[in-house]
Amino acid sequence: MPRTITVAAAQMGPIAHAPTNPGGPASREPALARLLTLLEDAAAQGAQLVVFPELALTTFFPRALLTDAADVAALFEPESDAPGAPSIVDSPHLQPLLARASALGVDVSIGYAERWTDAAAPQTTTDYNTAIYYSARTGAVVAKYRKVHLPGRTTMLPPGSAQQLEKHYFTPGNLGFQAFRIPGVYDDSAGHNTPQPIAGMLICNDRRWAEAWRCLGLQGVELVLCGYNTSDYKPQEPGSVQEQTELALLHHHTSCQAGSYTNACFSVHVAKAGVEAEGAGGGLIGGTVIYDPLGRKVGETATLGDELLVATLDLDMCAQPKQTIFNFANHRRVEHYARIIEQVGVVEPPL
Amino acid sequence: MPRTITVAAAQMGPIAHAPTNPGGPASREPALARLLTLLEDAAAQGAQLVVFPELALTTFFPRALLTDAADVAALFEPESDAPGAPSIVDSPHLQPLLARASALGVDVSIGYAERWTDAAAPQTTTDYNTAIYYSARTGAVVAKYRKVHLPGRTTMLPPGSAQQLEKHYFTPGNLGFQAFRIPGVYDDSAGHNTPQPIAGMLICNDRRWAEAWRCLGLQGVELVLCGYNTSDYKPQEPGSVQEQTELALLHHHTSCQAGSYTNACFSVHVAKAGVEAEGAGGGLIGGTVIYDPLGRKVGETATLGDELLVATLDLDMCAQPKQTIFNFANHRRVEHYARIIEQVGVVEPPL
Numbered sequence: 001m002p003r004t005i006t007v008a009a010a011q012m013g014p015i016a017h018a019p020t021n022p023g024g025p026a027s028r029e030p031a032l033a034r035l036l037t038l039l040e041d042a043a044a045q046g047a048q049l050v051v052f053p054e055l056a057l058t059t060f061f062p063r064a065l066l067t068d069a070a071d072v073a074a075l076f077e078p079e080s081d082a083p084g085a086p087s088i089v090d091s092p093h094l095q096p097l098l099a100r101a102s103a104l105g106v107d108v109s110i111g112y113a114e115r116w117t118d119a120a121a122p123q124t125t126t127d128y129n130t131a132i133y134y135s136a137r138t139g140a141v142v143a144k145y146r147k148v149h150l151p152g153r154t155t156m157l158p159p160g161s162a163q164q165l166e167k168h169y170f171t172p173g174n175l176g177f178q179a180f181r182i183p184g185v186y187d188d189s190a191g192h193n194t195p196q197p198i199a200g201m202l203i204c205n206d207r208r209w210a211e212a213w214r215c216l217g218l219q220g221v222e223l224v225l226c227g228y229n230t231s232d233y234k235p236q237e238p239g240s241v242q243e244q245t246e247l248a249l250l251h252h253h254t255s256c257q258a259g260s261y262t263n264a265c266f267s268v269h270v271a272k273a274g275v276e277a278e279g280a281g282g283g284l285i286g287g288t289v290i291y292d293p294l295g296r297k298v299g300e301t302a303t304l305g306d307e308l309l310v311a312t313l314d315l316d317m318c319a320q321p322k323q324t325i326f327n328f329a330n331h332r333r334v335e336h337y338a339r340i341i342e343q344v345g346v347v348e349p350p351l
Numbered sequence: 352m353p354r355t356i357t358v359a360a361a362q363m364g365p366i367a368h369a370p371t372n373p374g375g376p377a378s379r380e381p382a383l384a385r386l387l388t389l390l391e392d393a394a395a396q397g398a399q400l401v402v403f404p405e406l407a408l409t410t411f412f413p414r415a416l417l418t419d420a421a422d423v424a425a426l427f428e429p430e431s432d433a434p435g436a437p438s439i440v441d442s443p444h445l446q447p448l449l450a451r452a453s454a455l456g457v458d459v460s461i462g463y464a465e466r467w468t469d470a471a472a473p474q475t476t477t478d479y480n481t482a483i484y485y486s487a488r489t490g491a492v493v494a495k496y497r498k499v500h501l502p503g504r505t506t507m508l509p510p511g512s513a514q515q516l517e518k519h520y521f522t523p524g525n526l527g528f529q530a531f532r533i534p535g536v537y538d539d540s541a542g543h544n545t546p547q548p549i550a551g552m553l554i555c556n557d558r559r560w561a562e563a564w565r566c567l568g569l570q571g572v573e574l575v576l577c578g579y580n581t582s583d584y585k586p587q588e589p590g591s592v593q594e595q596t597e598l599a600l601l602h603h604h605t606s607c608q609a610g611s612y613t614n615a616c617f618s619v620h621v622a623k624a625g626v627e628a629e630g631a632g633g634g635l636i637g638g639t640v641i642y643d644p645l646g647r648k649v650g651e652t653a654t655l656g657d658e659l660l661v662a663t664l665d666l667d668m669c670a671q672p673k674q675t676i677f678n679f680a681n682h683r684r685v686e687h688y689a690r691i692i693e694q695v696g697v698v699e700p701p702l
Contacts, residue, residue, distance in 0.1 A: 198700060214691055332562070336528060340562060345683070
């Protein structure tokens with residue numbers, strides 16, 4: 001049986017940033033309506049999976065420092081493993097989307113801000129930048145990923161700078177890089193033994209980190225799903241708006257292309273794009289793109305608005321490079337890689 | 352003091368492959384003469400360092416299986432740490448080049464086939480695909496690198512295929528990825544404290560492996576030097592000659608660009624190019640290129656022959672990305688990278 005999967009990369013245009021209450025409740029309903037429209041359009045085009053951006057339910061709020069706890073809480077989805085606690089699929093901000101996905105038989109990968117309460121320590125919460133893979137066929141979240149590589153800082157840069165406060169808002173993900181099989185894409189009734197797709201998730205800045213890609217590659221990943229919100233211009237860095245935007249797109253593409261090529265997998269990278277807020281740091285690049293296992297661009301969006309990129313991917317294309325140039329068992333020399341684990345920062349040769 | 356260095360990437364055209372004696376003694380003298388011409392031209396253009404390709408003294412012999420031990424021995428430079436054994440800088444195939452480099456005050460990085468005899472085990476030899484960094488100022492080899500990621504196979508593919516037998520000819524390098532300071536580039540007399548450049552070497556296929564780049568990046572590398580011999584067409588793989596050549600160049604560039612960008616360093620990639628032998632596997636891509644720490648192309652050669660690409664690189668450009676987006680101490684999460692060391696090959700999620 002051919003191992004194809006039809007994927008829709010569902011780029012979103014900006015989610016408006018209200019200056020006094022960025023991403024607050026008022027902006028939730030229009031965003032959900034847009035997600036539903038994209039889902040319907042994707043299903044009509046035959047998509048089996050729709051990939052939405054990072055923080056797809058709200059504006060990219062880490063560009064601002066919110067000081068009102070209620071404002072912050074309104075941006076997060078509460079989750080817990082406490083007995084009887086509601087699941088993420090019951091969130092009023094997600095439930096209508098996932099219910100419709102189930103009805104359409106379309107899987108969904110989507111990013112959001114997670115406020116986690118551990119049943120063992122109910123007095124504290126931990127906030128993550130999270131993505132889930134929801135299977136329409138099983139009606140369940142089959143994989144969760146919490147962003148590991150949080151960019152930016154815990155504190156503000158001088159006024160006039162583009163701020164990036166993910167390290168203030170979020171805790172680095174604690175789930176590692178776990179690949180998973182997407183259930184039920186291929187008929188697994190008696191007599192059929194087609195392996196289900198091996199997928200993995202990354203979020204935004206993770207795509208620049210080869211360690212993240214390799215951890216998935218070492219699990220035979222065939223399809224990497226990655227949403228992002230990437231700033232187009234930072235006044236504190238050199239270059240004009242146009243120069244910086246072009247450079248941001250170059251960095252985006254080279255990271256995605258090299259990650260796909262060197263791990264012999266398809267990858268789907270989905271932007272939230274356009275101007276979410278006036279002033280420094282309010283603009284986001286587009287460039288939603290799919291790369292194939294040979295590092296070739298399958299397609300790319302053309303706008304900074306809500307836009308679908310739909311492609312049918314032949315996952316068996318991964319096999320040839322995985323068996324030859326990137327046959328890890330044949331070629332990797334882990335005895336020389338210890339520094340990657342043993343050392344976090346730089347240790348320069350002596351002067 | 353500005354931390355610039357003027358580098359010449361000295362692309363070589365093909366070194367003729369005599370069918371009965373590939374790369375044998377007859378081809379050594381013309382190759383050396385060409386190296387000397389490139390060195391003179393580079394010095395005349397102000398180069399402080401000339402980077403030559405992988406296996407720059409011979410044809411890329413791993414495309415053929417040589418069965419005569421004397422033919423093979425003729426392609427290698429003998430080296431040993433036995434007392435009184437001659438140094439590599441005394442090799443008749445290199446000495447004239449390095450002596451002229453010293454006279455010109457130009458450093459040289461160059462690749463060659465090394466046949467190593469360990470004084471502690473003089474009955475056996477070990478063959479490596481090696482590069483050295485020779486300092487004109489100190490008159491010594493200040494760094495040696497032995498290729499870690501040997502591509503290809505130990506045995507032949509069916510006749511008509513392009514062969515890649517590096518795993519037959521060479522042992523994987525045992526020196527790891529050691530960055531080093533290039534001595535004496537900046538005046539280090541009293542009162543000057545300009546740090547000397549931090550460099551590292553890779554060879555050919557290593558540039559496709561993010562682990563190799565990261566090991567250098569974790570040492571603060573500012574300048575990666577990498578020679579290569581990369582096949583343009585393999586009959587056993589899909590696509591026309593033109594399609595495969597374009598794809599080989601794409602893979603070359605995305606690997607070099609992503610490696611430079613994600614480790615915030617300059618990198619210099621130097622081809623042996625053109626048709627070295629008739630038939631499958633005899634043609635090599637060009638594309639000698641320099642990338643900057645932001646992943647931008649500084650320059651690229653235009654031919655498949657002997658050609659210099661000279662550029663003055665401002666190493667202080669590395670600082671901004673090393674301190675922000677690729678500040679490893681701030682952003683890396685080594686607790687999630689264990690798989691990179693603990694696992695050589697792929698472990699797929701269960702079916």
